[in-house]
Every structure is written in structure tokens, then in C-alpha cells.
Amino acid sequence: MNNTNDILDTQHSSNSRTVNDESVCSFDDIQPFFDDQSRVISKLLITLGNDSSPKSKHIQHPRRYKFLRSWLISSIISVSFAVFWGATLSNYVYDTAFLILSLCIEAAFVYISIKSIAMVIYIIRHNPATSSLDRMLDCLDVTGSRLLVLTNPYSDSDSMLRTILLSIAASFAFLIVFNAPYTGTVHDTESKWQLMYIIDNLNT
Amino acid sequence: MMRRGKHTYNLFIWLLTIFACVVLAGGTLGVVLWPRTQGSEIYQHYAKISNVKASFFKSYQVGDSVFIDVTMLESTDSAGWETLKNDFGIKPLDDIINQAINNGEDLISIKTMPKFHDGRFAHDSNEVKDVVAVSRKFHLVSVFHVKNNEEKMRFYSTT
Numbered sequence: 001m002n003n004t005n006d007i008l009d010t011q012h013s014s015n016s017r018t019v020n021d022e023s024v025c026s027f028d029d030i031q032p033f034f035d036d037q038s039r040v041i042s043k044l045l046i047t048l049g050n051d052s053s054p055k056s057k058h059i060q061h062p063r064r065y066k067f068l069r070s071w072l073i074s075s076i077i078s079v080s081f082a083v084f085w086g087a088t089l090s091n092y093v094y095d096t097a098f099l100i101l102s103l104c105i106e107a108a109f110v111y112i113s114i115k116s117i118a119m120v121i122y123i124i125r126h127n128p129a130t131s132s133l134d135r136m137l138d139c140l141d142v143t144g145s146r147l148l149v150l151t152n153p154y155s156d157s158d159s160m161l162r163t164i165l166l167s168i169a170a171s172f173a174f175l176i177v178f179n180a181p182y183t184g185t186v187h188d189t190e191s192k193w194q195l196m197y198i199i200d201n202l203n204t
Numbered sequence: 205m206m207r208r209g210k211h212t213y214n215l216f217i218w219l220l221t222i223f224a225c226v227v228l229a230g231g232t233l234g235v236v237l238w239p240r241t242q243g244s245e246i247y248q249h250y251a252k253i254s255n256v257k258a259s260f261f262k263s264y265q266v267g268d269s270v271f272i273d274v275t276m277l278e279s280t281d282s283a284g285w286e287t288l289k290n291d292f293g294i295k296p297l298d299d300i301i302n303q304a305i306n307n308g309e310d311l312i313s314i315k316t317m318p319k320f321h322d323g324r325f326a327h328d329s330n331e332v333k334d335v336v337a338v339s340r341k342f343h344l345v346s347v348f349h350v351k352n353n354e355e356k357m358r359f360y361s362t363t
């Protein structure tokens with residue numbers, strides 16, 4: 001029964017790989033931190049990071065889906081914010097201060113997104129497919145493995161640096177996409193307020 | 205042997221990351237720095253006049269569904285306002301309305317005008333006229349460059 005609550009399944013199956021006993025972590029160990037998601041995930045990452053054979057870790061139902069759900073939600077929120085931010089600030093792209101602010105904030109959101117998606121794919125990758133949902137999610141694995149190579153969730157300094165670089169580059173890409181309809185625009189913030197004033201008064 | 209292979213693989217991943225970054229960042233810089241004709245003809249005309257401040261908005265969103273190019277002209281002194289009044293045929297107002305404007309009220313009038321070509325408003329029966337809004341208080345002229353009658357109708361219904 002206890003095994004069903006384990007967040008990391010360390011049981012040997014007929015085709016499982018060798019398990020490093022030092023990396024065994026039961027759900028009871030991390031339960032006090034479970035309310036604080038970030039700490040739990042940190043602990044999970046530390047545990048996985050200490051393991052010499054990470055593929056042996058199987059996160060059991062239903063706990064693994066709580067992680068998946070949390071990471072998916074954070075990914076969706078981050079991507080949405082990045083898109084929203086790109087769309088909102090694209091009007092001000094010729095204003096240098098707004099451009100820098102936009103880039104910084106977008107880069108942060110994209111960074112979180114990439115790490116979150118990489119983590120989701122990591123969890124999917126290192127768990128055997130046991131249901132149709134698993135099999136469906138495994139479809140992400142092929143492309144996800146490429147992303148994982150670039151942004152390893154172990155967060156060593158190299159992969160972190162690569163992720164930061166990719167985040168900044170992706171933010172530039174957001175600006176290209178959202179600024180494309182506005183190329184040729186020449187105005188400052190004051191003119192924009194004046195135009196909004198005119199249109200507001202036409203409405204009334 | 206294994207170590208050298210891993211080292212090569214890491215180098216490859218780094219090169220791939222840098223290549224992706226250079227392509228994305230280079231593309232953005234290219235878009236920003238590429239020389240292009242900015243603004244409308246009317247914007248380019250008034251950008252050269254010292255006492256008129258010209259601005260141009262590409263695909264400005266009005267309401268939910270109308271995306272329209274707008275040229276904004278603001279006179280920076282009385283001579284500039286006289287230029288705009290002459291060019292756009294802005295008629296003088298009654299004393300009562302002038303007094304109200306002097307007391308801080310504003311009057312925004314709207315009219316249609318032929319499109320601006322080759323330094324003048326050239327009437328062409330095949331072209332849809334632009335919509336011009338004038339703020340008497342702030343000495344502002346906004347030219348909404350409508351592309352066709354359907355867009356003009358949607359613009360009117362939004363405003």
C-alpha cells in the first residue's frame with residue numbers, strides 16, 4: 001500500500017534497471033513540503049540529480065500527474081504571459097526603454113516555459129507507458145528529447161546558460177512575430193495618447 | 205575515446221544553441237534595421253515641415269475588428285496651425301464656440317478628404333476618401349487611411 005504513495009518507485013520489475021539505493025526517496029520524506037510545490041520539485045530534482053541511473057525512477061499514479069499538471073499549468077501560464085507581453089508592448093517597440101523592458105520580461109517568461117516544458121517531458125520520458133494517456137504523452141517524447149538535450153532539468157551551469165541564451169533569442173522571435181504588422185510605424189508615446197483621445201471623443 | 209565523443213557532442217550542442225540564437229537575434233536586427241519607407245505619403249510630406257509634428261501608426265486597432273493606418277499631425281505653433289487649416293480646409297468657428305474652446309472645451313469635427321498624392325490632395329473617383337478628425341483645442345489633425353468602403357463603414361460603426 002505504501003508503494004502506491006511513493007513518489008519515486010524504486011521497485012525492481014522484470015525489465016527494470018539497477019536502482020541506486022542512496023537515491024531512494026519515499027513520499028513520506030517529502031510530504032511536509034508537498035504544499036510548497038517549488039520545494040518539492042527542488043527535492044525531486046536533487047534526488048534525481050544524485051541518481052547515477054535516472055531512468056530507473058518511476059513516478060507512480062496519481063502523484064506523477066500532480067507534478068505533470070503543475071508543470072503544465074506553469075508552462076501554459078508562462079507562454080501565455082510571453083505572448084501577451086509581446087503583443088502588448090509591440091506597439092512601443094521603437095521606444096528603447098519599453099523594448100528593453102519587454103525583452104527582459106519576455107526572456108524571463110520564456111525561460112520558465114522552457115524549463116517547465118523540459119521538466120514535463122523529462123517526467124514523461126522516464127516513466128513507462130501504463131495507460132493510453134501515457135502513450136499519448138509519449139508522442140511528445142521524440143521532439144522533447146531534443147529540447148531536453150538543450151535544456152537539461154538537472155540545471156547544470158552549461159544547460160542553464162544554454163536555456164538563458166535560447167530564452168533571449170526566443171524573446172527576439174516573439175518581437176519579430178508581434179511587431180511584423182507594425183513595421184513602418186513612427187510615433188512616440190505622446191502621439192499615441194493623442195490618438196486615443198481623438199478616438200475616445202469620436203466614440204462619445 | 206568516450207570522453208572525446210562526449211566532448212564533441214557537447215561542442216555540437218553549444219554550436220547548435222549559438223546558431224539558433226544568432227539566427228533569431230540576427231533576424232530581429234534585420235527587421236529593425238532594414239531600410240524601409242516609413243509612414244504614409246502625407247506623413248512624409250509633413251515630417252519635413254518644421255512647425256508640424258507628424259506621426260504615423262501602422263494598423264492601429266480601433267474597436268475590435270478595425271485595423272487602420274493613421275497619420276497624426278500636431279501643430280507646434282500658430283504658423284503650423286495656419287498651415288494645417290489651409291491644407292485641410294478647416295473653417296473658422298463662431299465666436300461662441302471659440303470662446304468655449306478658450307475656456308478649455310474641445311470640439312472634434314470629422315470630415316472626408318481625397319487621398320494625398322504627390323504633395324496634394326488629389327481627387328480620384330476610384331479611390332475611397334480618407335476620414336479626417338480635427339481637434340480644435342489641441343490643434344491636432346488625424347487622418348484615417350481607409351482602404352475601401354467596407355472598412356470605412358466598419359470604422360464609422362465603431363466610432
